[in-house]
Each structure stands twice: as structure tokens, then as C-alpha cells.
Amino acid sequence: MVAYRAGTAIRVPQFLRDVRRVARAFPPCTHVVNACADRYHFAVGLAAALVSGRATLLPSSQAPEMVRQLGSFAPLVIRLTDEEATGNGTPHMRYPCAEARAERTGRAGSAEVPQVDAAQLLAYVFTSGSTGKPLPYRKTFGPLIDCVREQARRLGLSGAARWALLATVPPQHMYGLEASVLLPLASGHALCAERPFYPADIAAALERLPRPRALISTPVHLRALLGSGVTLPAVDLVLCSTAPLAQQLAAETERRFHSRLLEIYGSTETGQIAMRQPTHSVQWRLWPGVSLERNRGATWARGGHIEQPTALQDVLEMTGPDSFMLQGRVSDLVNIAGKRSSLAYLNHQLNSIPGVEDGAFFHVEAREDSPTGIDRVAACVVAPSLDAARLLEALRERIDAVFLPRPLVFVAQLPRNGTGKLPLATLRSLVRETKSVA
Amino acid sequence: MSDQVASLRQPSAPADAATLAAEVAGLIVRALNLDVTPAQITPDQPLYGEGLGLDSIDILEIALVVSKQYGVQLRADSEENGRIFGSLRQLVDYIAAHRTK
Numbered sequence: 062m063v064a065y066r067a068g069t070a071i072r073v074p075q076f077l078r079d080v081r082r083v084a085r086a087f088p089p090c091t092h093v094v095n096a097c098a099d100r101y102h103f104a105v106g107l108a109a110a111l112v113s114g115r116a117t118l119l120p121s122s123q124a125p126e127m128v129r130q131l132g133s134f135a136p137l138v139i140r141l142t143d144e145e146a147t148g149n150g151t152p153h154m155r156y157p158c159a160e161a162r163a164e165r166t167g168r169a170g171s172a173e174v175p176q177v178d179a180a181q182l183l184a185y186v187f188t189s190g191s192t193g194k195p196l197p198y199r200k201t202f203g204p205l206i207d208c209v210r211e212q213a214r215r216l217g218l219s220g221a222a223r224w225a226l227l228a229t230v231p232p233q234h235m236y237g238l239e240a241s242v243l244l245p246l247a248s249g250h251a252l253c254a255e256r257p258f259y260p261a262d263i264a265a266a267l268e269r270l271p272r273p274r275a276l277i278s279t280p281v282h283l284r285a286l287l288g289s290g291v292t293l294p295a296v297d298l299v300l301c302s303t304a305p306l307a308q309q310l311a312a313e314t315e316r317r318f319h320s321r322l323l324e325i326y327g328s329t330e331t332g333q334i335a336m337r338q339p340t341h342s343v344q345w346r347l348w349p350g351v352s353l354e355r356n357r358g359a360t361w362a363r364g365g366h367i368e369q370p371t372a373l374q375d376v377l378e379m380t381g382p383d384s385f386m387l388q389g390r391v392s393d394l395v396n397i398a399g400k401r402s403s404l405a406y407l408n409h410q411l412n413s414i415p416g417v418e419d420g421a422f423f424h425v426e427a428r429e430d431s432p433t434g435i436d437r438v439a440a441c442v443v444a445p446s447l448d449a450a451r452l453l454e455a456l457r458e459r460i461d462a463v464f465l466p467r468p469l470v471f472v473a474q475l476p477r478n479g480t481g482k483l484p485l486a487t488l489r490s491l492v493r494e495t496k497s498v499a
Numbered sequence: 500m501s502d503q504v505a506s507l508r509q510p511s512a513p514a515d516a517a518t519l520a521a522e523v524a525g526l527i528v529r530a531l532n533l534d535v536t537p538a539q540i541t542p543d544q545p546l547y548g549e550g551l552g553l554d555s556i557d558i559l560e561i562a563l564v565v566s567k568q569y570g571v572q573l574r575a576d577s578e579e580n581g582r583i584f585g586s587l588r589q590l591v592d593y594i595a596a597h598r599t600k
Contacts, residue, residue, distance in 0.1 A: 261572035
């Protein structure tokens with residue numbers, strides 16, 4: 062069993078046929094931006110690229126400007142999509158759905174599993190960088206598979222039982238790639254093609270799956286699920302990552318699902334590197350071989366499956382050779398519902414828009430009555446020739462929608478202090494004043 | 500009452516549809532702390548992406564508020580439901596058809 066779609070199983074021979082079919086259908090290209098929304102299509106596209114010697118590109122967002130920039134990262138890039146293609150200029154290929162008859166007659170086809178060298182490049186995963194240029198991180202097949210097999214051991218998914226894994230996150234970022242695609246493929250479990258969004262859809266999709274079953278999710282989706290009043294089916298494991306999970310939410314998730322909840326710590330650069338059960342321990346346990354060290358004011362992770370030593374974006378306190386506690390994030394960083402960026406990157410994009418003379422993003426905290434409790438970013442901007450609609454349209458071209466400023470405030474000049482810095486308190490009071498006038 | 504809200508009136512239940520539309524527009528503006536007044540949300544303007552500019556987190560926030568207020572659980576697994584957030588009118592029609600309180 063490789064996958065479920067709408068409760069129907071897709072088995073290994075079908076998967077292998079689909080991989081060969083998609084690999085044959087690629088036009089001449091060296092790199093594939095895999096934008097498939099259906100998780101099974103994504104997995105087939107990823108494997109098809111791998112076995113045909115192509116690297117998969119996973120940008121941090123599908124914003125048109127980001128995808129355009131990947132066109133210059135490699136000479137022959139195509140974008141594989143299973144939805145209506147958006148006209149952003151990158152050559153695209155529609156995921157080729159097999160005709161029903163071809164699938165049935167293809168049954169006699171070879172079930173031989175292609176062999177892949179552990180040193181082969183699987184993907185480049187991109188962070189948004191701080192200057193607007195996407196930064197690529199190499200992900201090699203062997204280390205990634207080692208990493209998710211260790212994950213299977215830690216989650217209790219390396220026994221004989223075949224699990225079904227439902228995820229509310231997309232497969233295009235590291236957490237989704239590792240937990241919802243590579244983990245099931247490498248350990249003989251089944252992924253779910255759907256990515257349900259509304260709480261009632263998540264509950265219904267879980268209900269359709271055989272047990273044991275796991276839910277791979279985020280603090281935002283878990284909070285929405287618990288707050289929705291929907292009856293939650295029992296699951297056998299809940300996995301959470303992308304942003305810190307409040308202790309109370311962790312405890313309530315375990316109680317309502319009658320399940321353990323395990324939390325993953327990782328980043329685009331390193332992949333997952335630590336795990337904990339928040340109701341049992343505040344400390345995170347590192348993956349074997351991974352070590353942390355303080356250097357130049359940051360905590361660096363290296364070793365194990367990590368392919369390039371990386372300065373982590375959080376402030377960590379080491380509590381033992383293989384354990385640490387999280388103390389907070391580096392203040393420049395923005396994490397909105399698991400989508401990461403930095404104020405430097407957002408400011409760069411804002412100030413690159415023709416007509417913007419000066420502008421700055423800053424953090425605003427979620428209101429107490431916000432149902433999802435998401436923190437957003439706001440921006441102050443000096444752009445006398447632009448109106449809000451035109452500026453937002455230009456921003457939408459460049460950054461992911463979750464980073465669009467709430468609110469966007471037009472000012473005559475930014476309240477820079479003597480050293481050219483923008484005090485957060487001044488920016489926030491500027492927003493309050495503008496709102497009270499309006 | 501603004502023209503936009505008035506134009507939502509249905510021949511069968513004129514007052515109810517318009518009242519509900521105004522109420523839902525108010526819920527959206529309050530829940531998301533938007534810089535518009537409820538009357539500025541026109542019935543057929545797209546809510547998602549361009550138009551009002553909501554993103555998926557906003558949609559989740561609205562789904563939660565709507566479930567609390569009207570007892571409606573939004574679903575996206577049918578073609579009909581995929582269009583719920585096409586516009587205020589579609590959202591209001593959906594709520595009117597499925598509300599339990």
C-alpha cells in the first residue's frame with residue numbers, strides 16, 4: 062500500500078507504473094518544480110524526477126516572482142502541476158493522469174523497484190534568503206532516507222503494522238516532505254492524497270482511514286480542529302511541527318484524540334533534527350549524530366543527516382550532549398503559521414517596488430480573541446504615488462499572501478531615530494493612531 | 500443600508516438574506532481586523548486571493564467564527580462547497596442553507 066485517495070488504496074505496482082509513466086512524460090529538462098497539490102501526484106512526480114536523474118526544486122512559496130527566479134537557478138526548469146497552470150512564464154507540464162484502461166492493462170508491467178544511489182541529489186529546497194534571492198539547500202537521497210527511518214523508529218512506526226498518514230500540511234516544505242511523503246515511502250506506510258483544510262474535512266478524512274492512523278499537522282490546524290466543535294475520531298499518533306506548540310494545546314490534543322502527540326523541531330536548511338513529547342518533557346532530543354555548538358552569537362547544527370552546517374533561527378539552550386530547550390526566535394525572523402521569512406527579506410521586497418520611497422515591516426501580535434491565535438506582520442510605507450490596492454498587488458507578486466501587511470499604513474515619513482533605526486514601539490503606536498483616525 | 504447589501508435581497512426572503520449578509524460581512528471584518536467597513540464588501544467580490552485579499556489562515560478564522568455563530572461546519576469536499584468563499588453572496592447562501600442556529 063502506498064497511498065489512499067478518498068478511502069481507496071493505491072498499491073505498489075500502480076505507484077511504480079505511475080512513476081515510470083510520469084518519468085517518460087517529462088519534456089527535456091534538468092530540474093522540476095513540483096507544485097502538485099495532490100500528495101500522491103507529488104510523490105509520483107518526486108520519484109519520477111529522481112529515477113530519471115532530475116532534481117526537484119521546492120521554493121518557499123509559489124509566488125510568481127519566486128518561481129520566476131528559479132528559472133534562472135537552472136537552465137532547464139519545468140513546473141509540474143496538477144491544477145490549472147498560472148501564467149507566470151515558467152514552462153509547465155500538467156500531471157499526466159492515466160486513462161483508466163491503460164491502468165488496467167498495465168497490470169502485467171514490471172514491478173521492479175528502481176535502484177537509486179544514496180549519493181544522488183533528490184531536491185533543492187529553498188529559503189527566501191534575506192536579499193530576495195532564493196537560497197538553495199541540497200537534499201541528498203541517502204541522508205534524507207536515513208533521517209526519516211530514524212523518525213519512523215522514534216515515532217513507533219518501524220514495526221510490522223502498516224500505518225495510514227494524513228497530513229494537513231503541503232508536501233512542498235521540509236516538514237511536509239519528510240513526514241508526509243518520505244516517511245511513508247521509506248517505511249512501508251501509506252500517505253493520503255488529500256490535504257483536508259476545514260476541521261470537518263479533516264475529521265471525515267481521518268474517519269475513512271484504517272487504523273493505525275496518524276495525523277501530521279501544525280499548531281494552527283490543531284487549534285482550529287479543537288476549537289471547531291467537530292467530533293474528533295480516535296487516532297493513534299499526532300505529529301506537530303512548524304511553530305512552537307503551547308503546552309495546553311498539546312495536552313488537549315492528546316486528551317481529545319486519545320493519542321500521543323509528538324513534536325518535531327527542524328528547519329528548511331537542516332530538515333528535522335529533534336523531537337519531544339511536550340506533555341512529558343520540555344527538552345528536545347536530537348537525532349543521532351547531530352550536534353549543536355555556539356559560535357559567533359548563534360547556535361549551529363551539524364553532523365548526522367545535515368548536509369551543510371547551519372546557524373539555527375532560534376535561540377537554544379543546550380541541556381546535554383543530545384538535548385536542548387528552545388528559548389525563542391531570533392527577532393528578525395517571521396513565522397506565520399509555519400511559513401518562514403525574515404523582516405529583512407520582506408523589507409527588501411517592499412523597497413524594490415517602483416514608487417516605494419521607504420518602508421518597513423514589523424511584528425504585530427495576534428489579538429486575544431483571534432480564533433487561530435496567529436501573529437501577523439504590519440508595514441509602514443512612504444509611497445505618495447501609490448495607493449493601497451496597487452501596492453498590495455505588487456507585494457502579492459513578490460511574497461506569500463500570509464506576509465501581506467495587516468495593516469498597511471501610509472505615512473509621510475518613517476519615524477527613524479537618530480541612528481536610522483525604527484523603534485518597534487513607535488511603529489506600533491503609528492498603526493494605532495492611524496486606525497483610530499480611520 | 501448600502502446599495503450593495505440591498506442588492507443581495509432575494510425575492511423569497513428579502514429581509515433575511517440582506518440582514519444575514521450584513522451580519523456575515525460584519526463578522527468577517529471584526530474577526531480579521533480588516534481595514535474596510537462591512538458595507539464595502541460587495542456581494543460578488545472574490546473573498547480569496549485578489550479582491551478582498553484573504554488568505555488560507557483568514558478562511559480558517561472565518562470558518563471557526565461561522566461554526567460558532569451559525570452552527571455550520573464548512574466542508575470543501577464537494578464542488579458546491581469549493582465555491583463557498585468565492586464571494587460574500589456564496590458564503591451567505593451556504594450559511595443560510597445549512598445553519599442550525
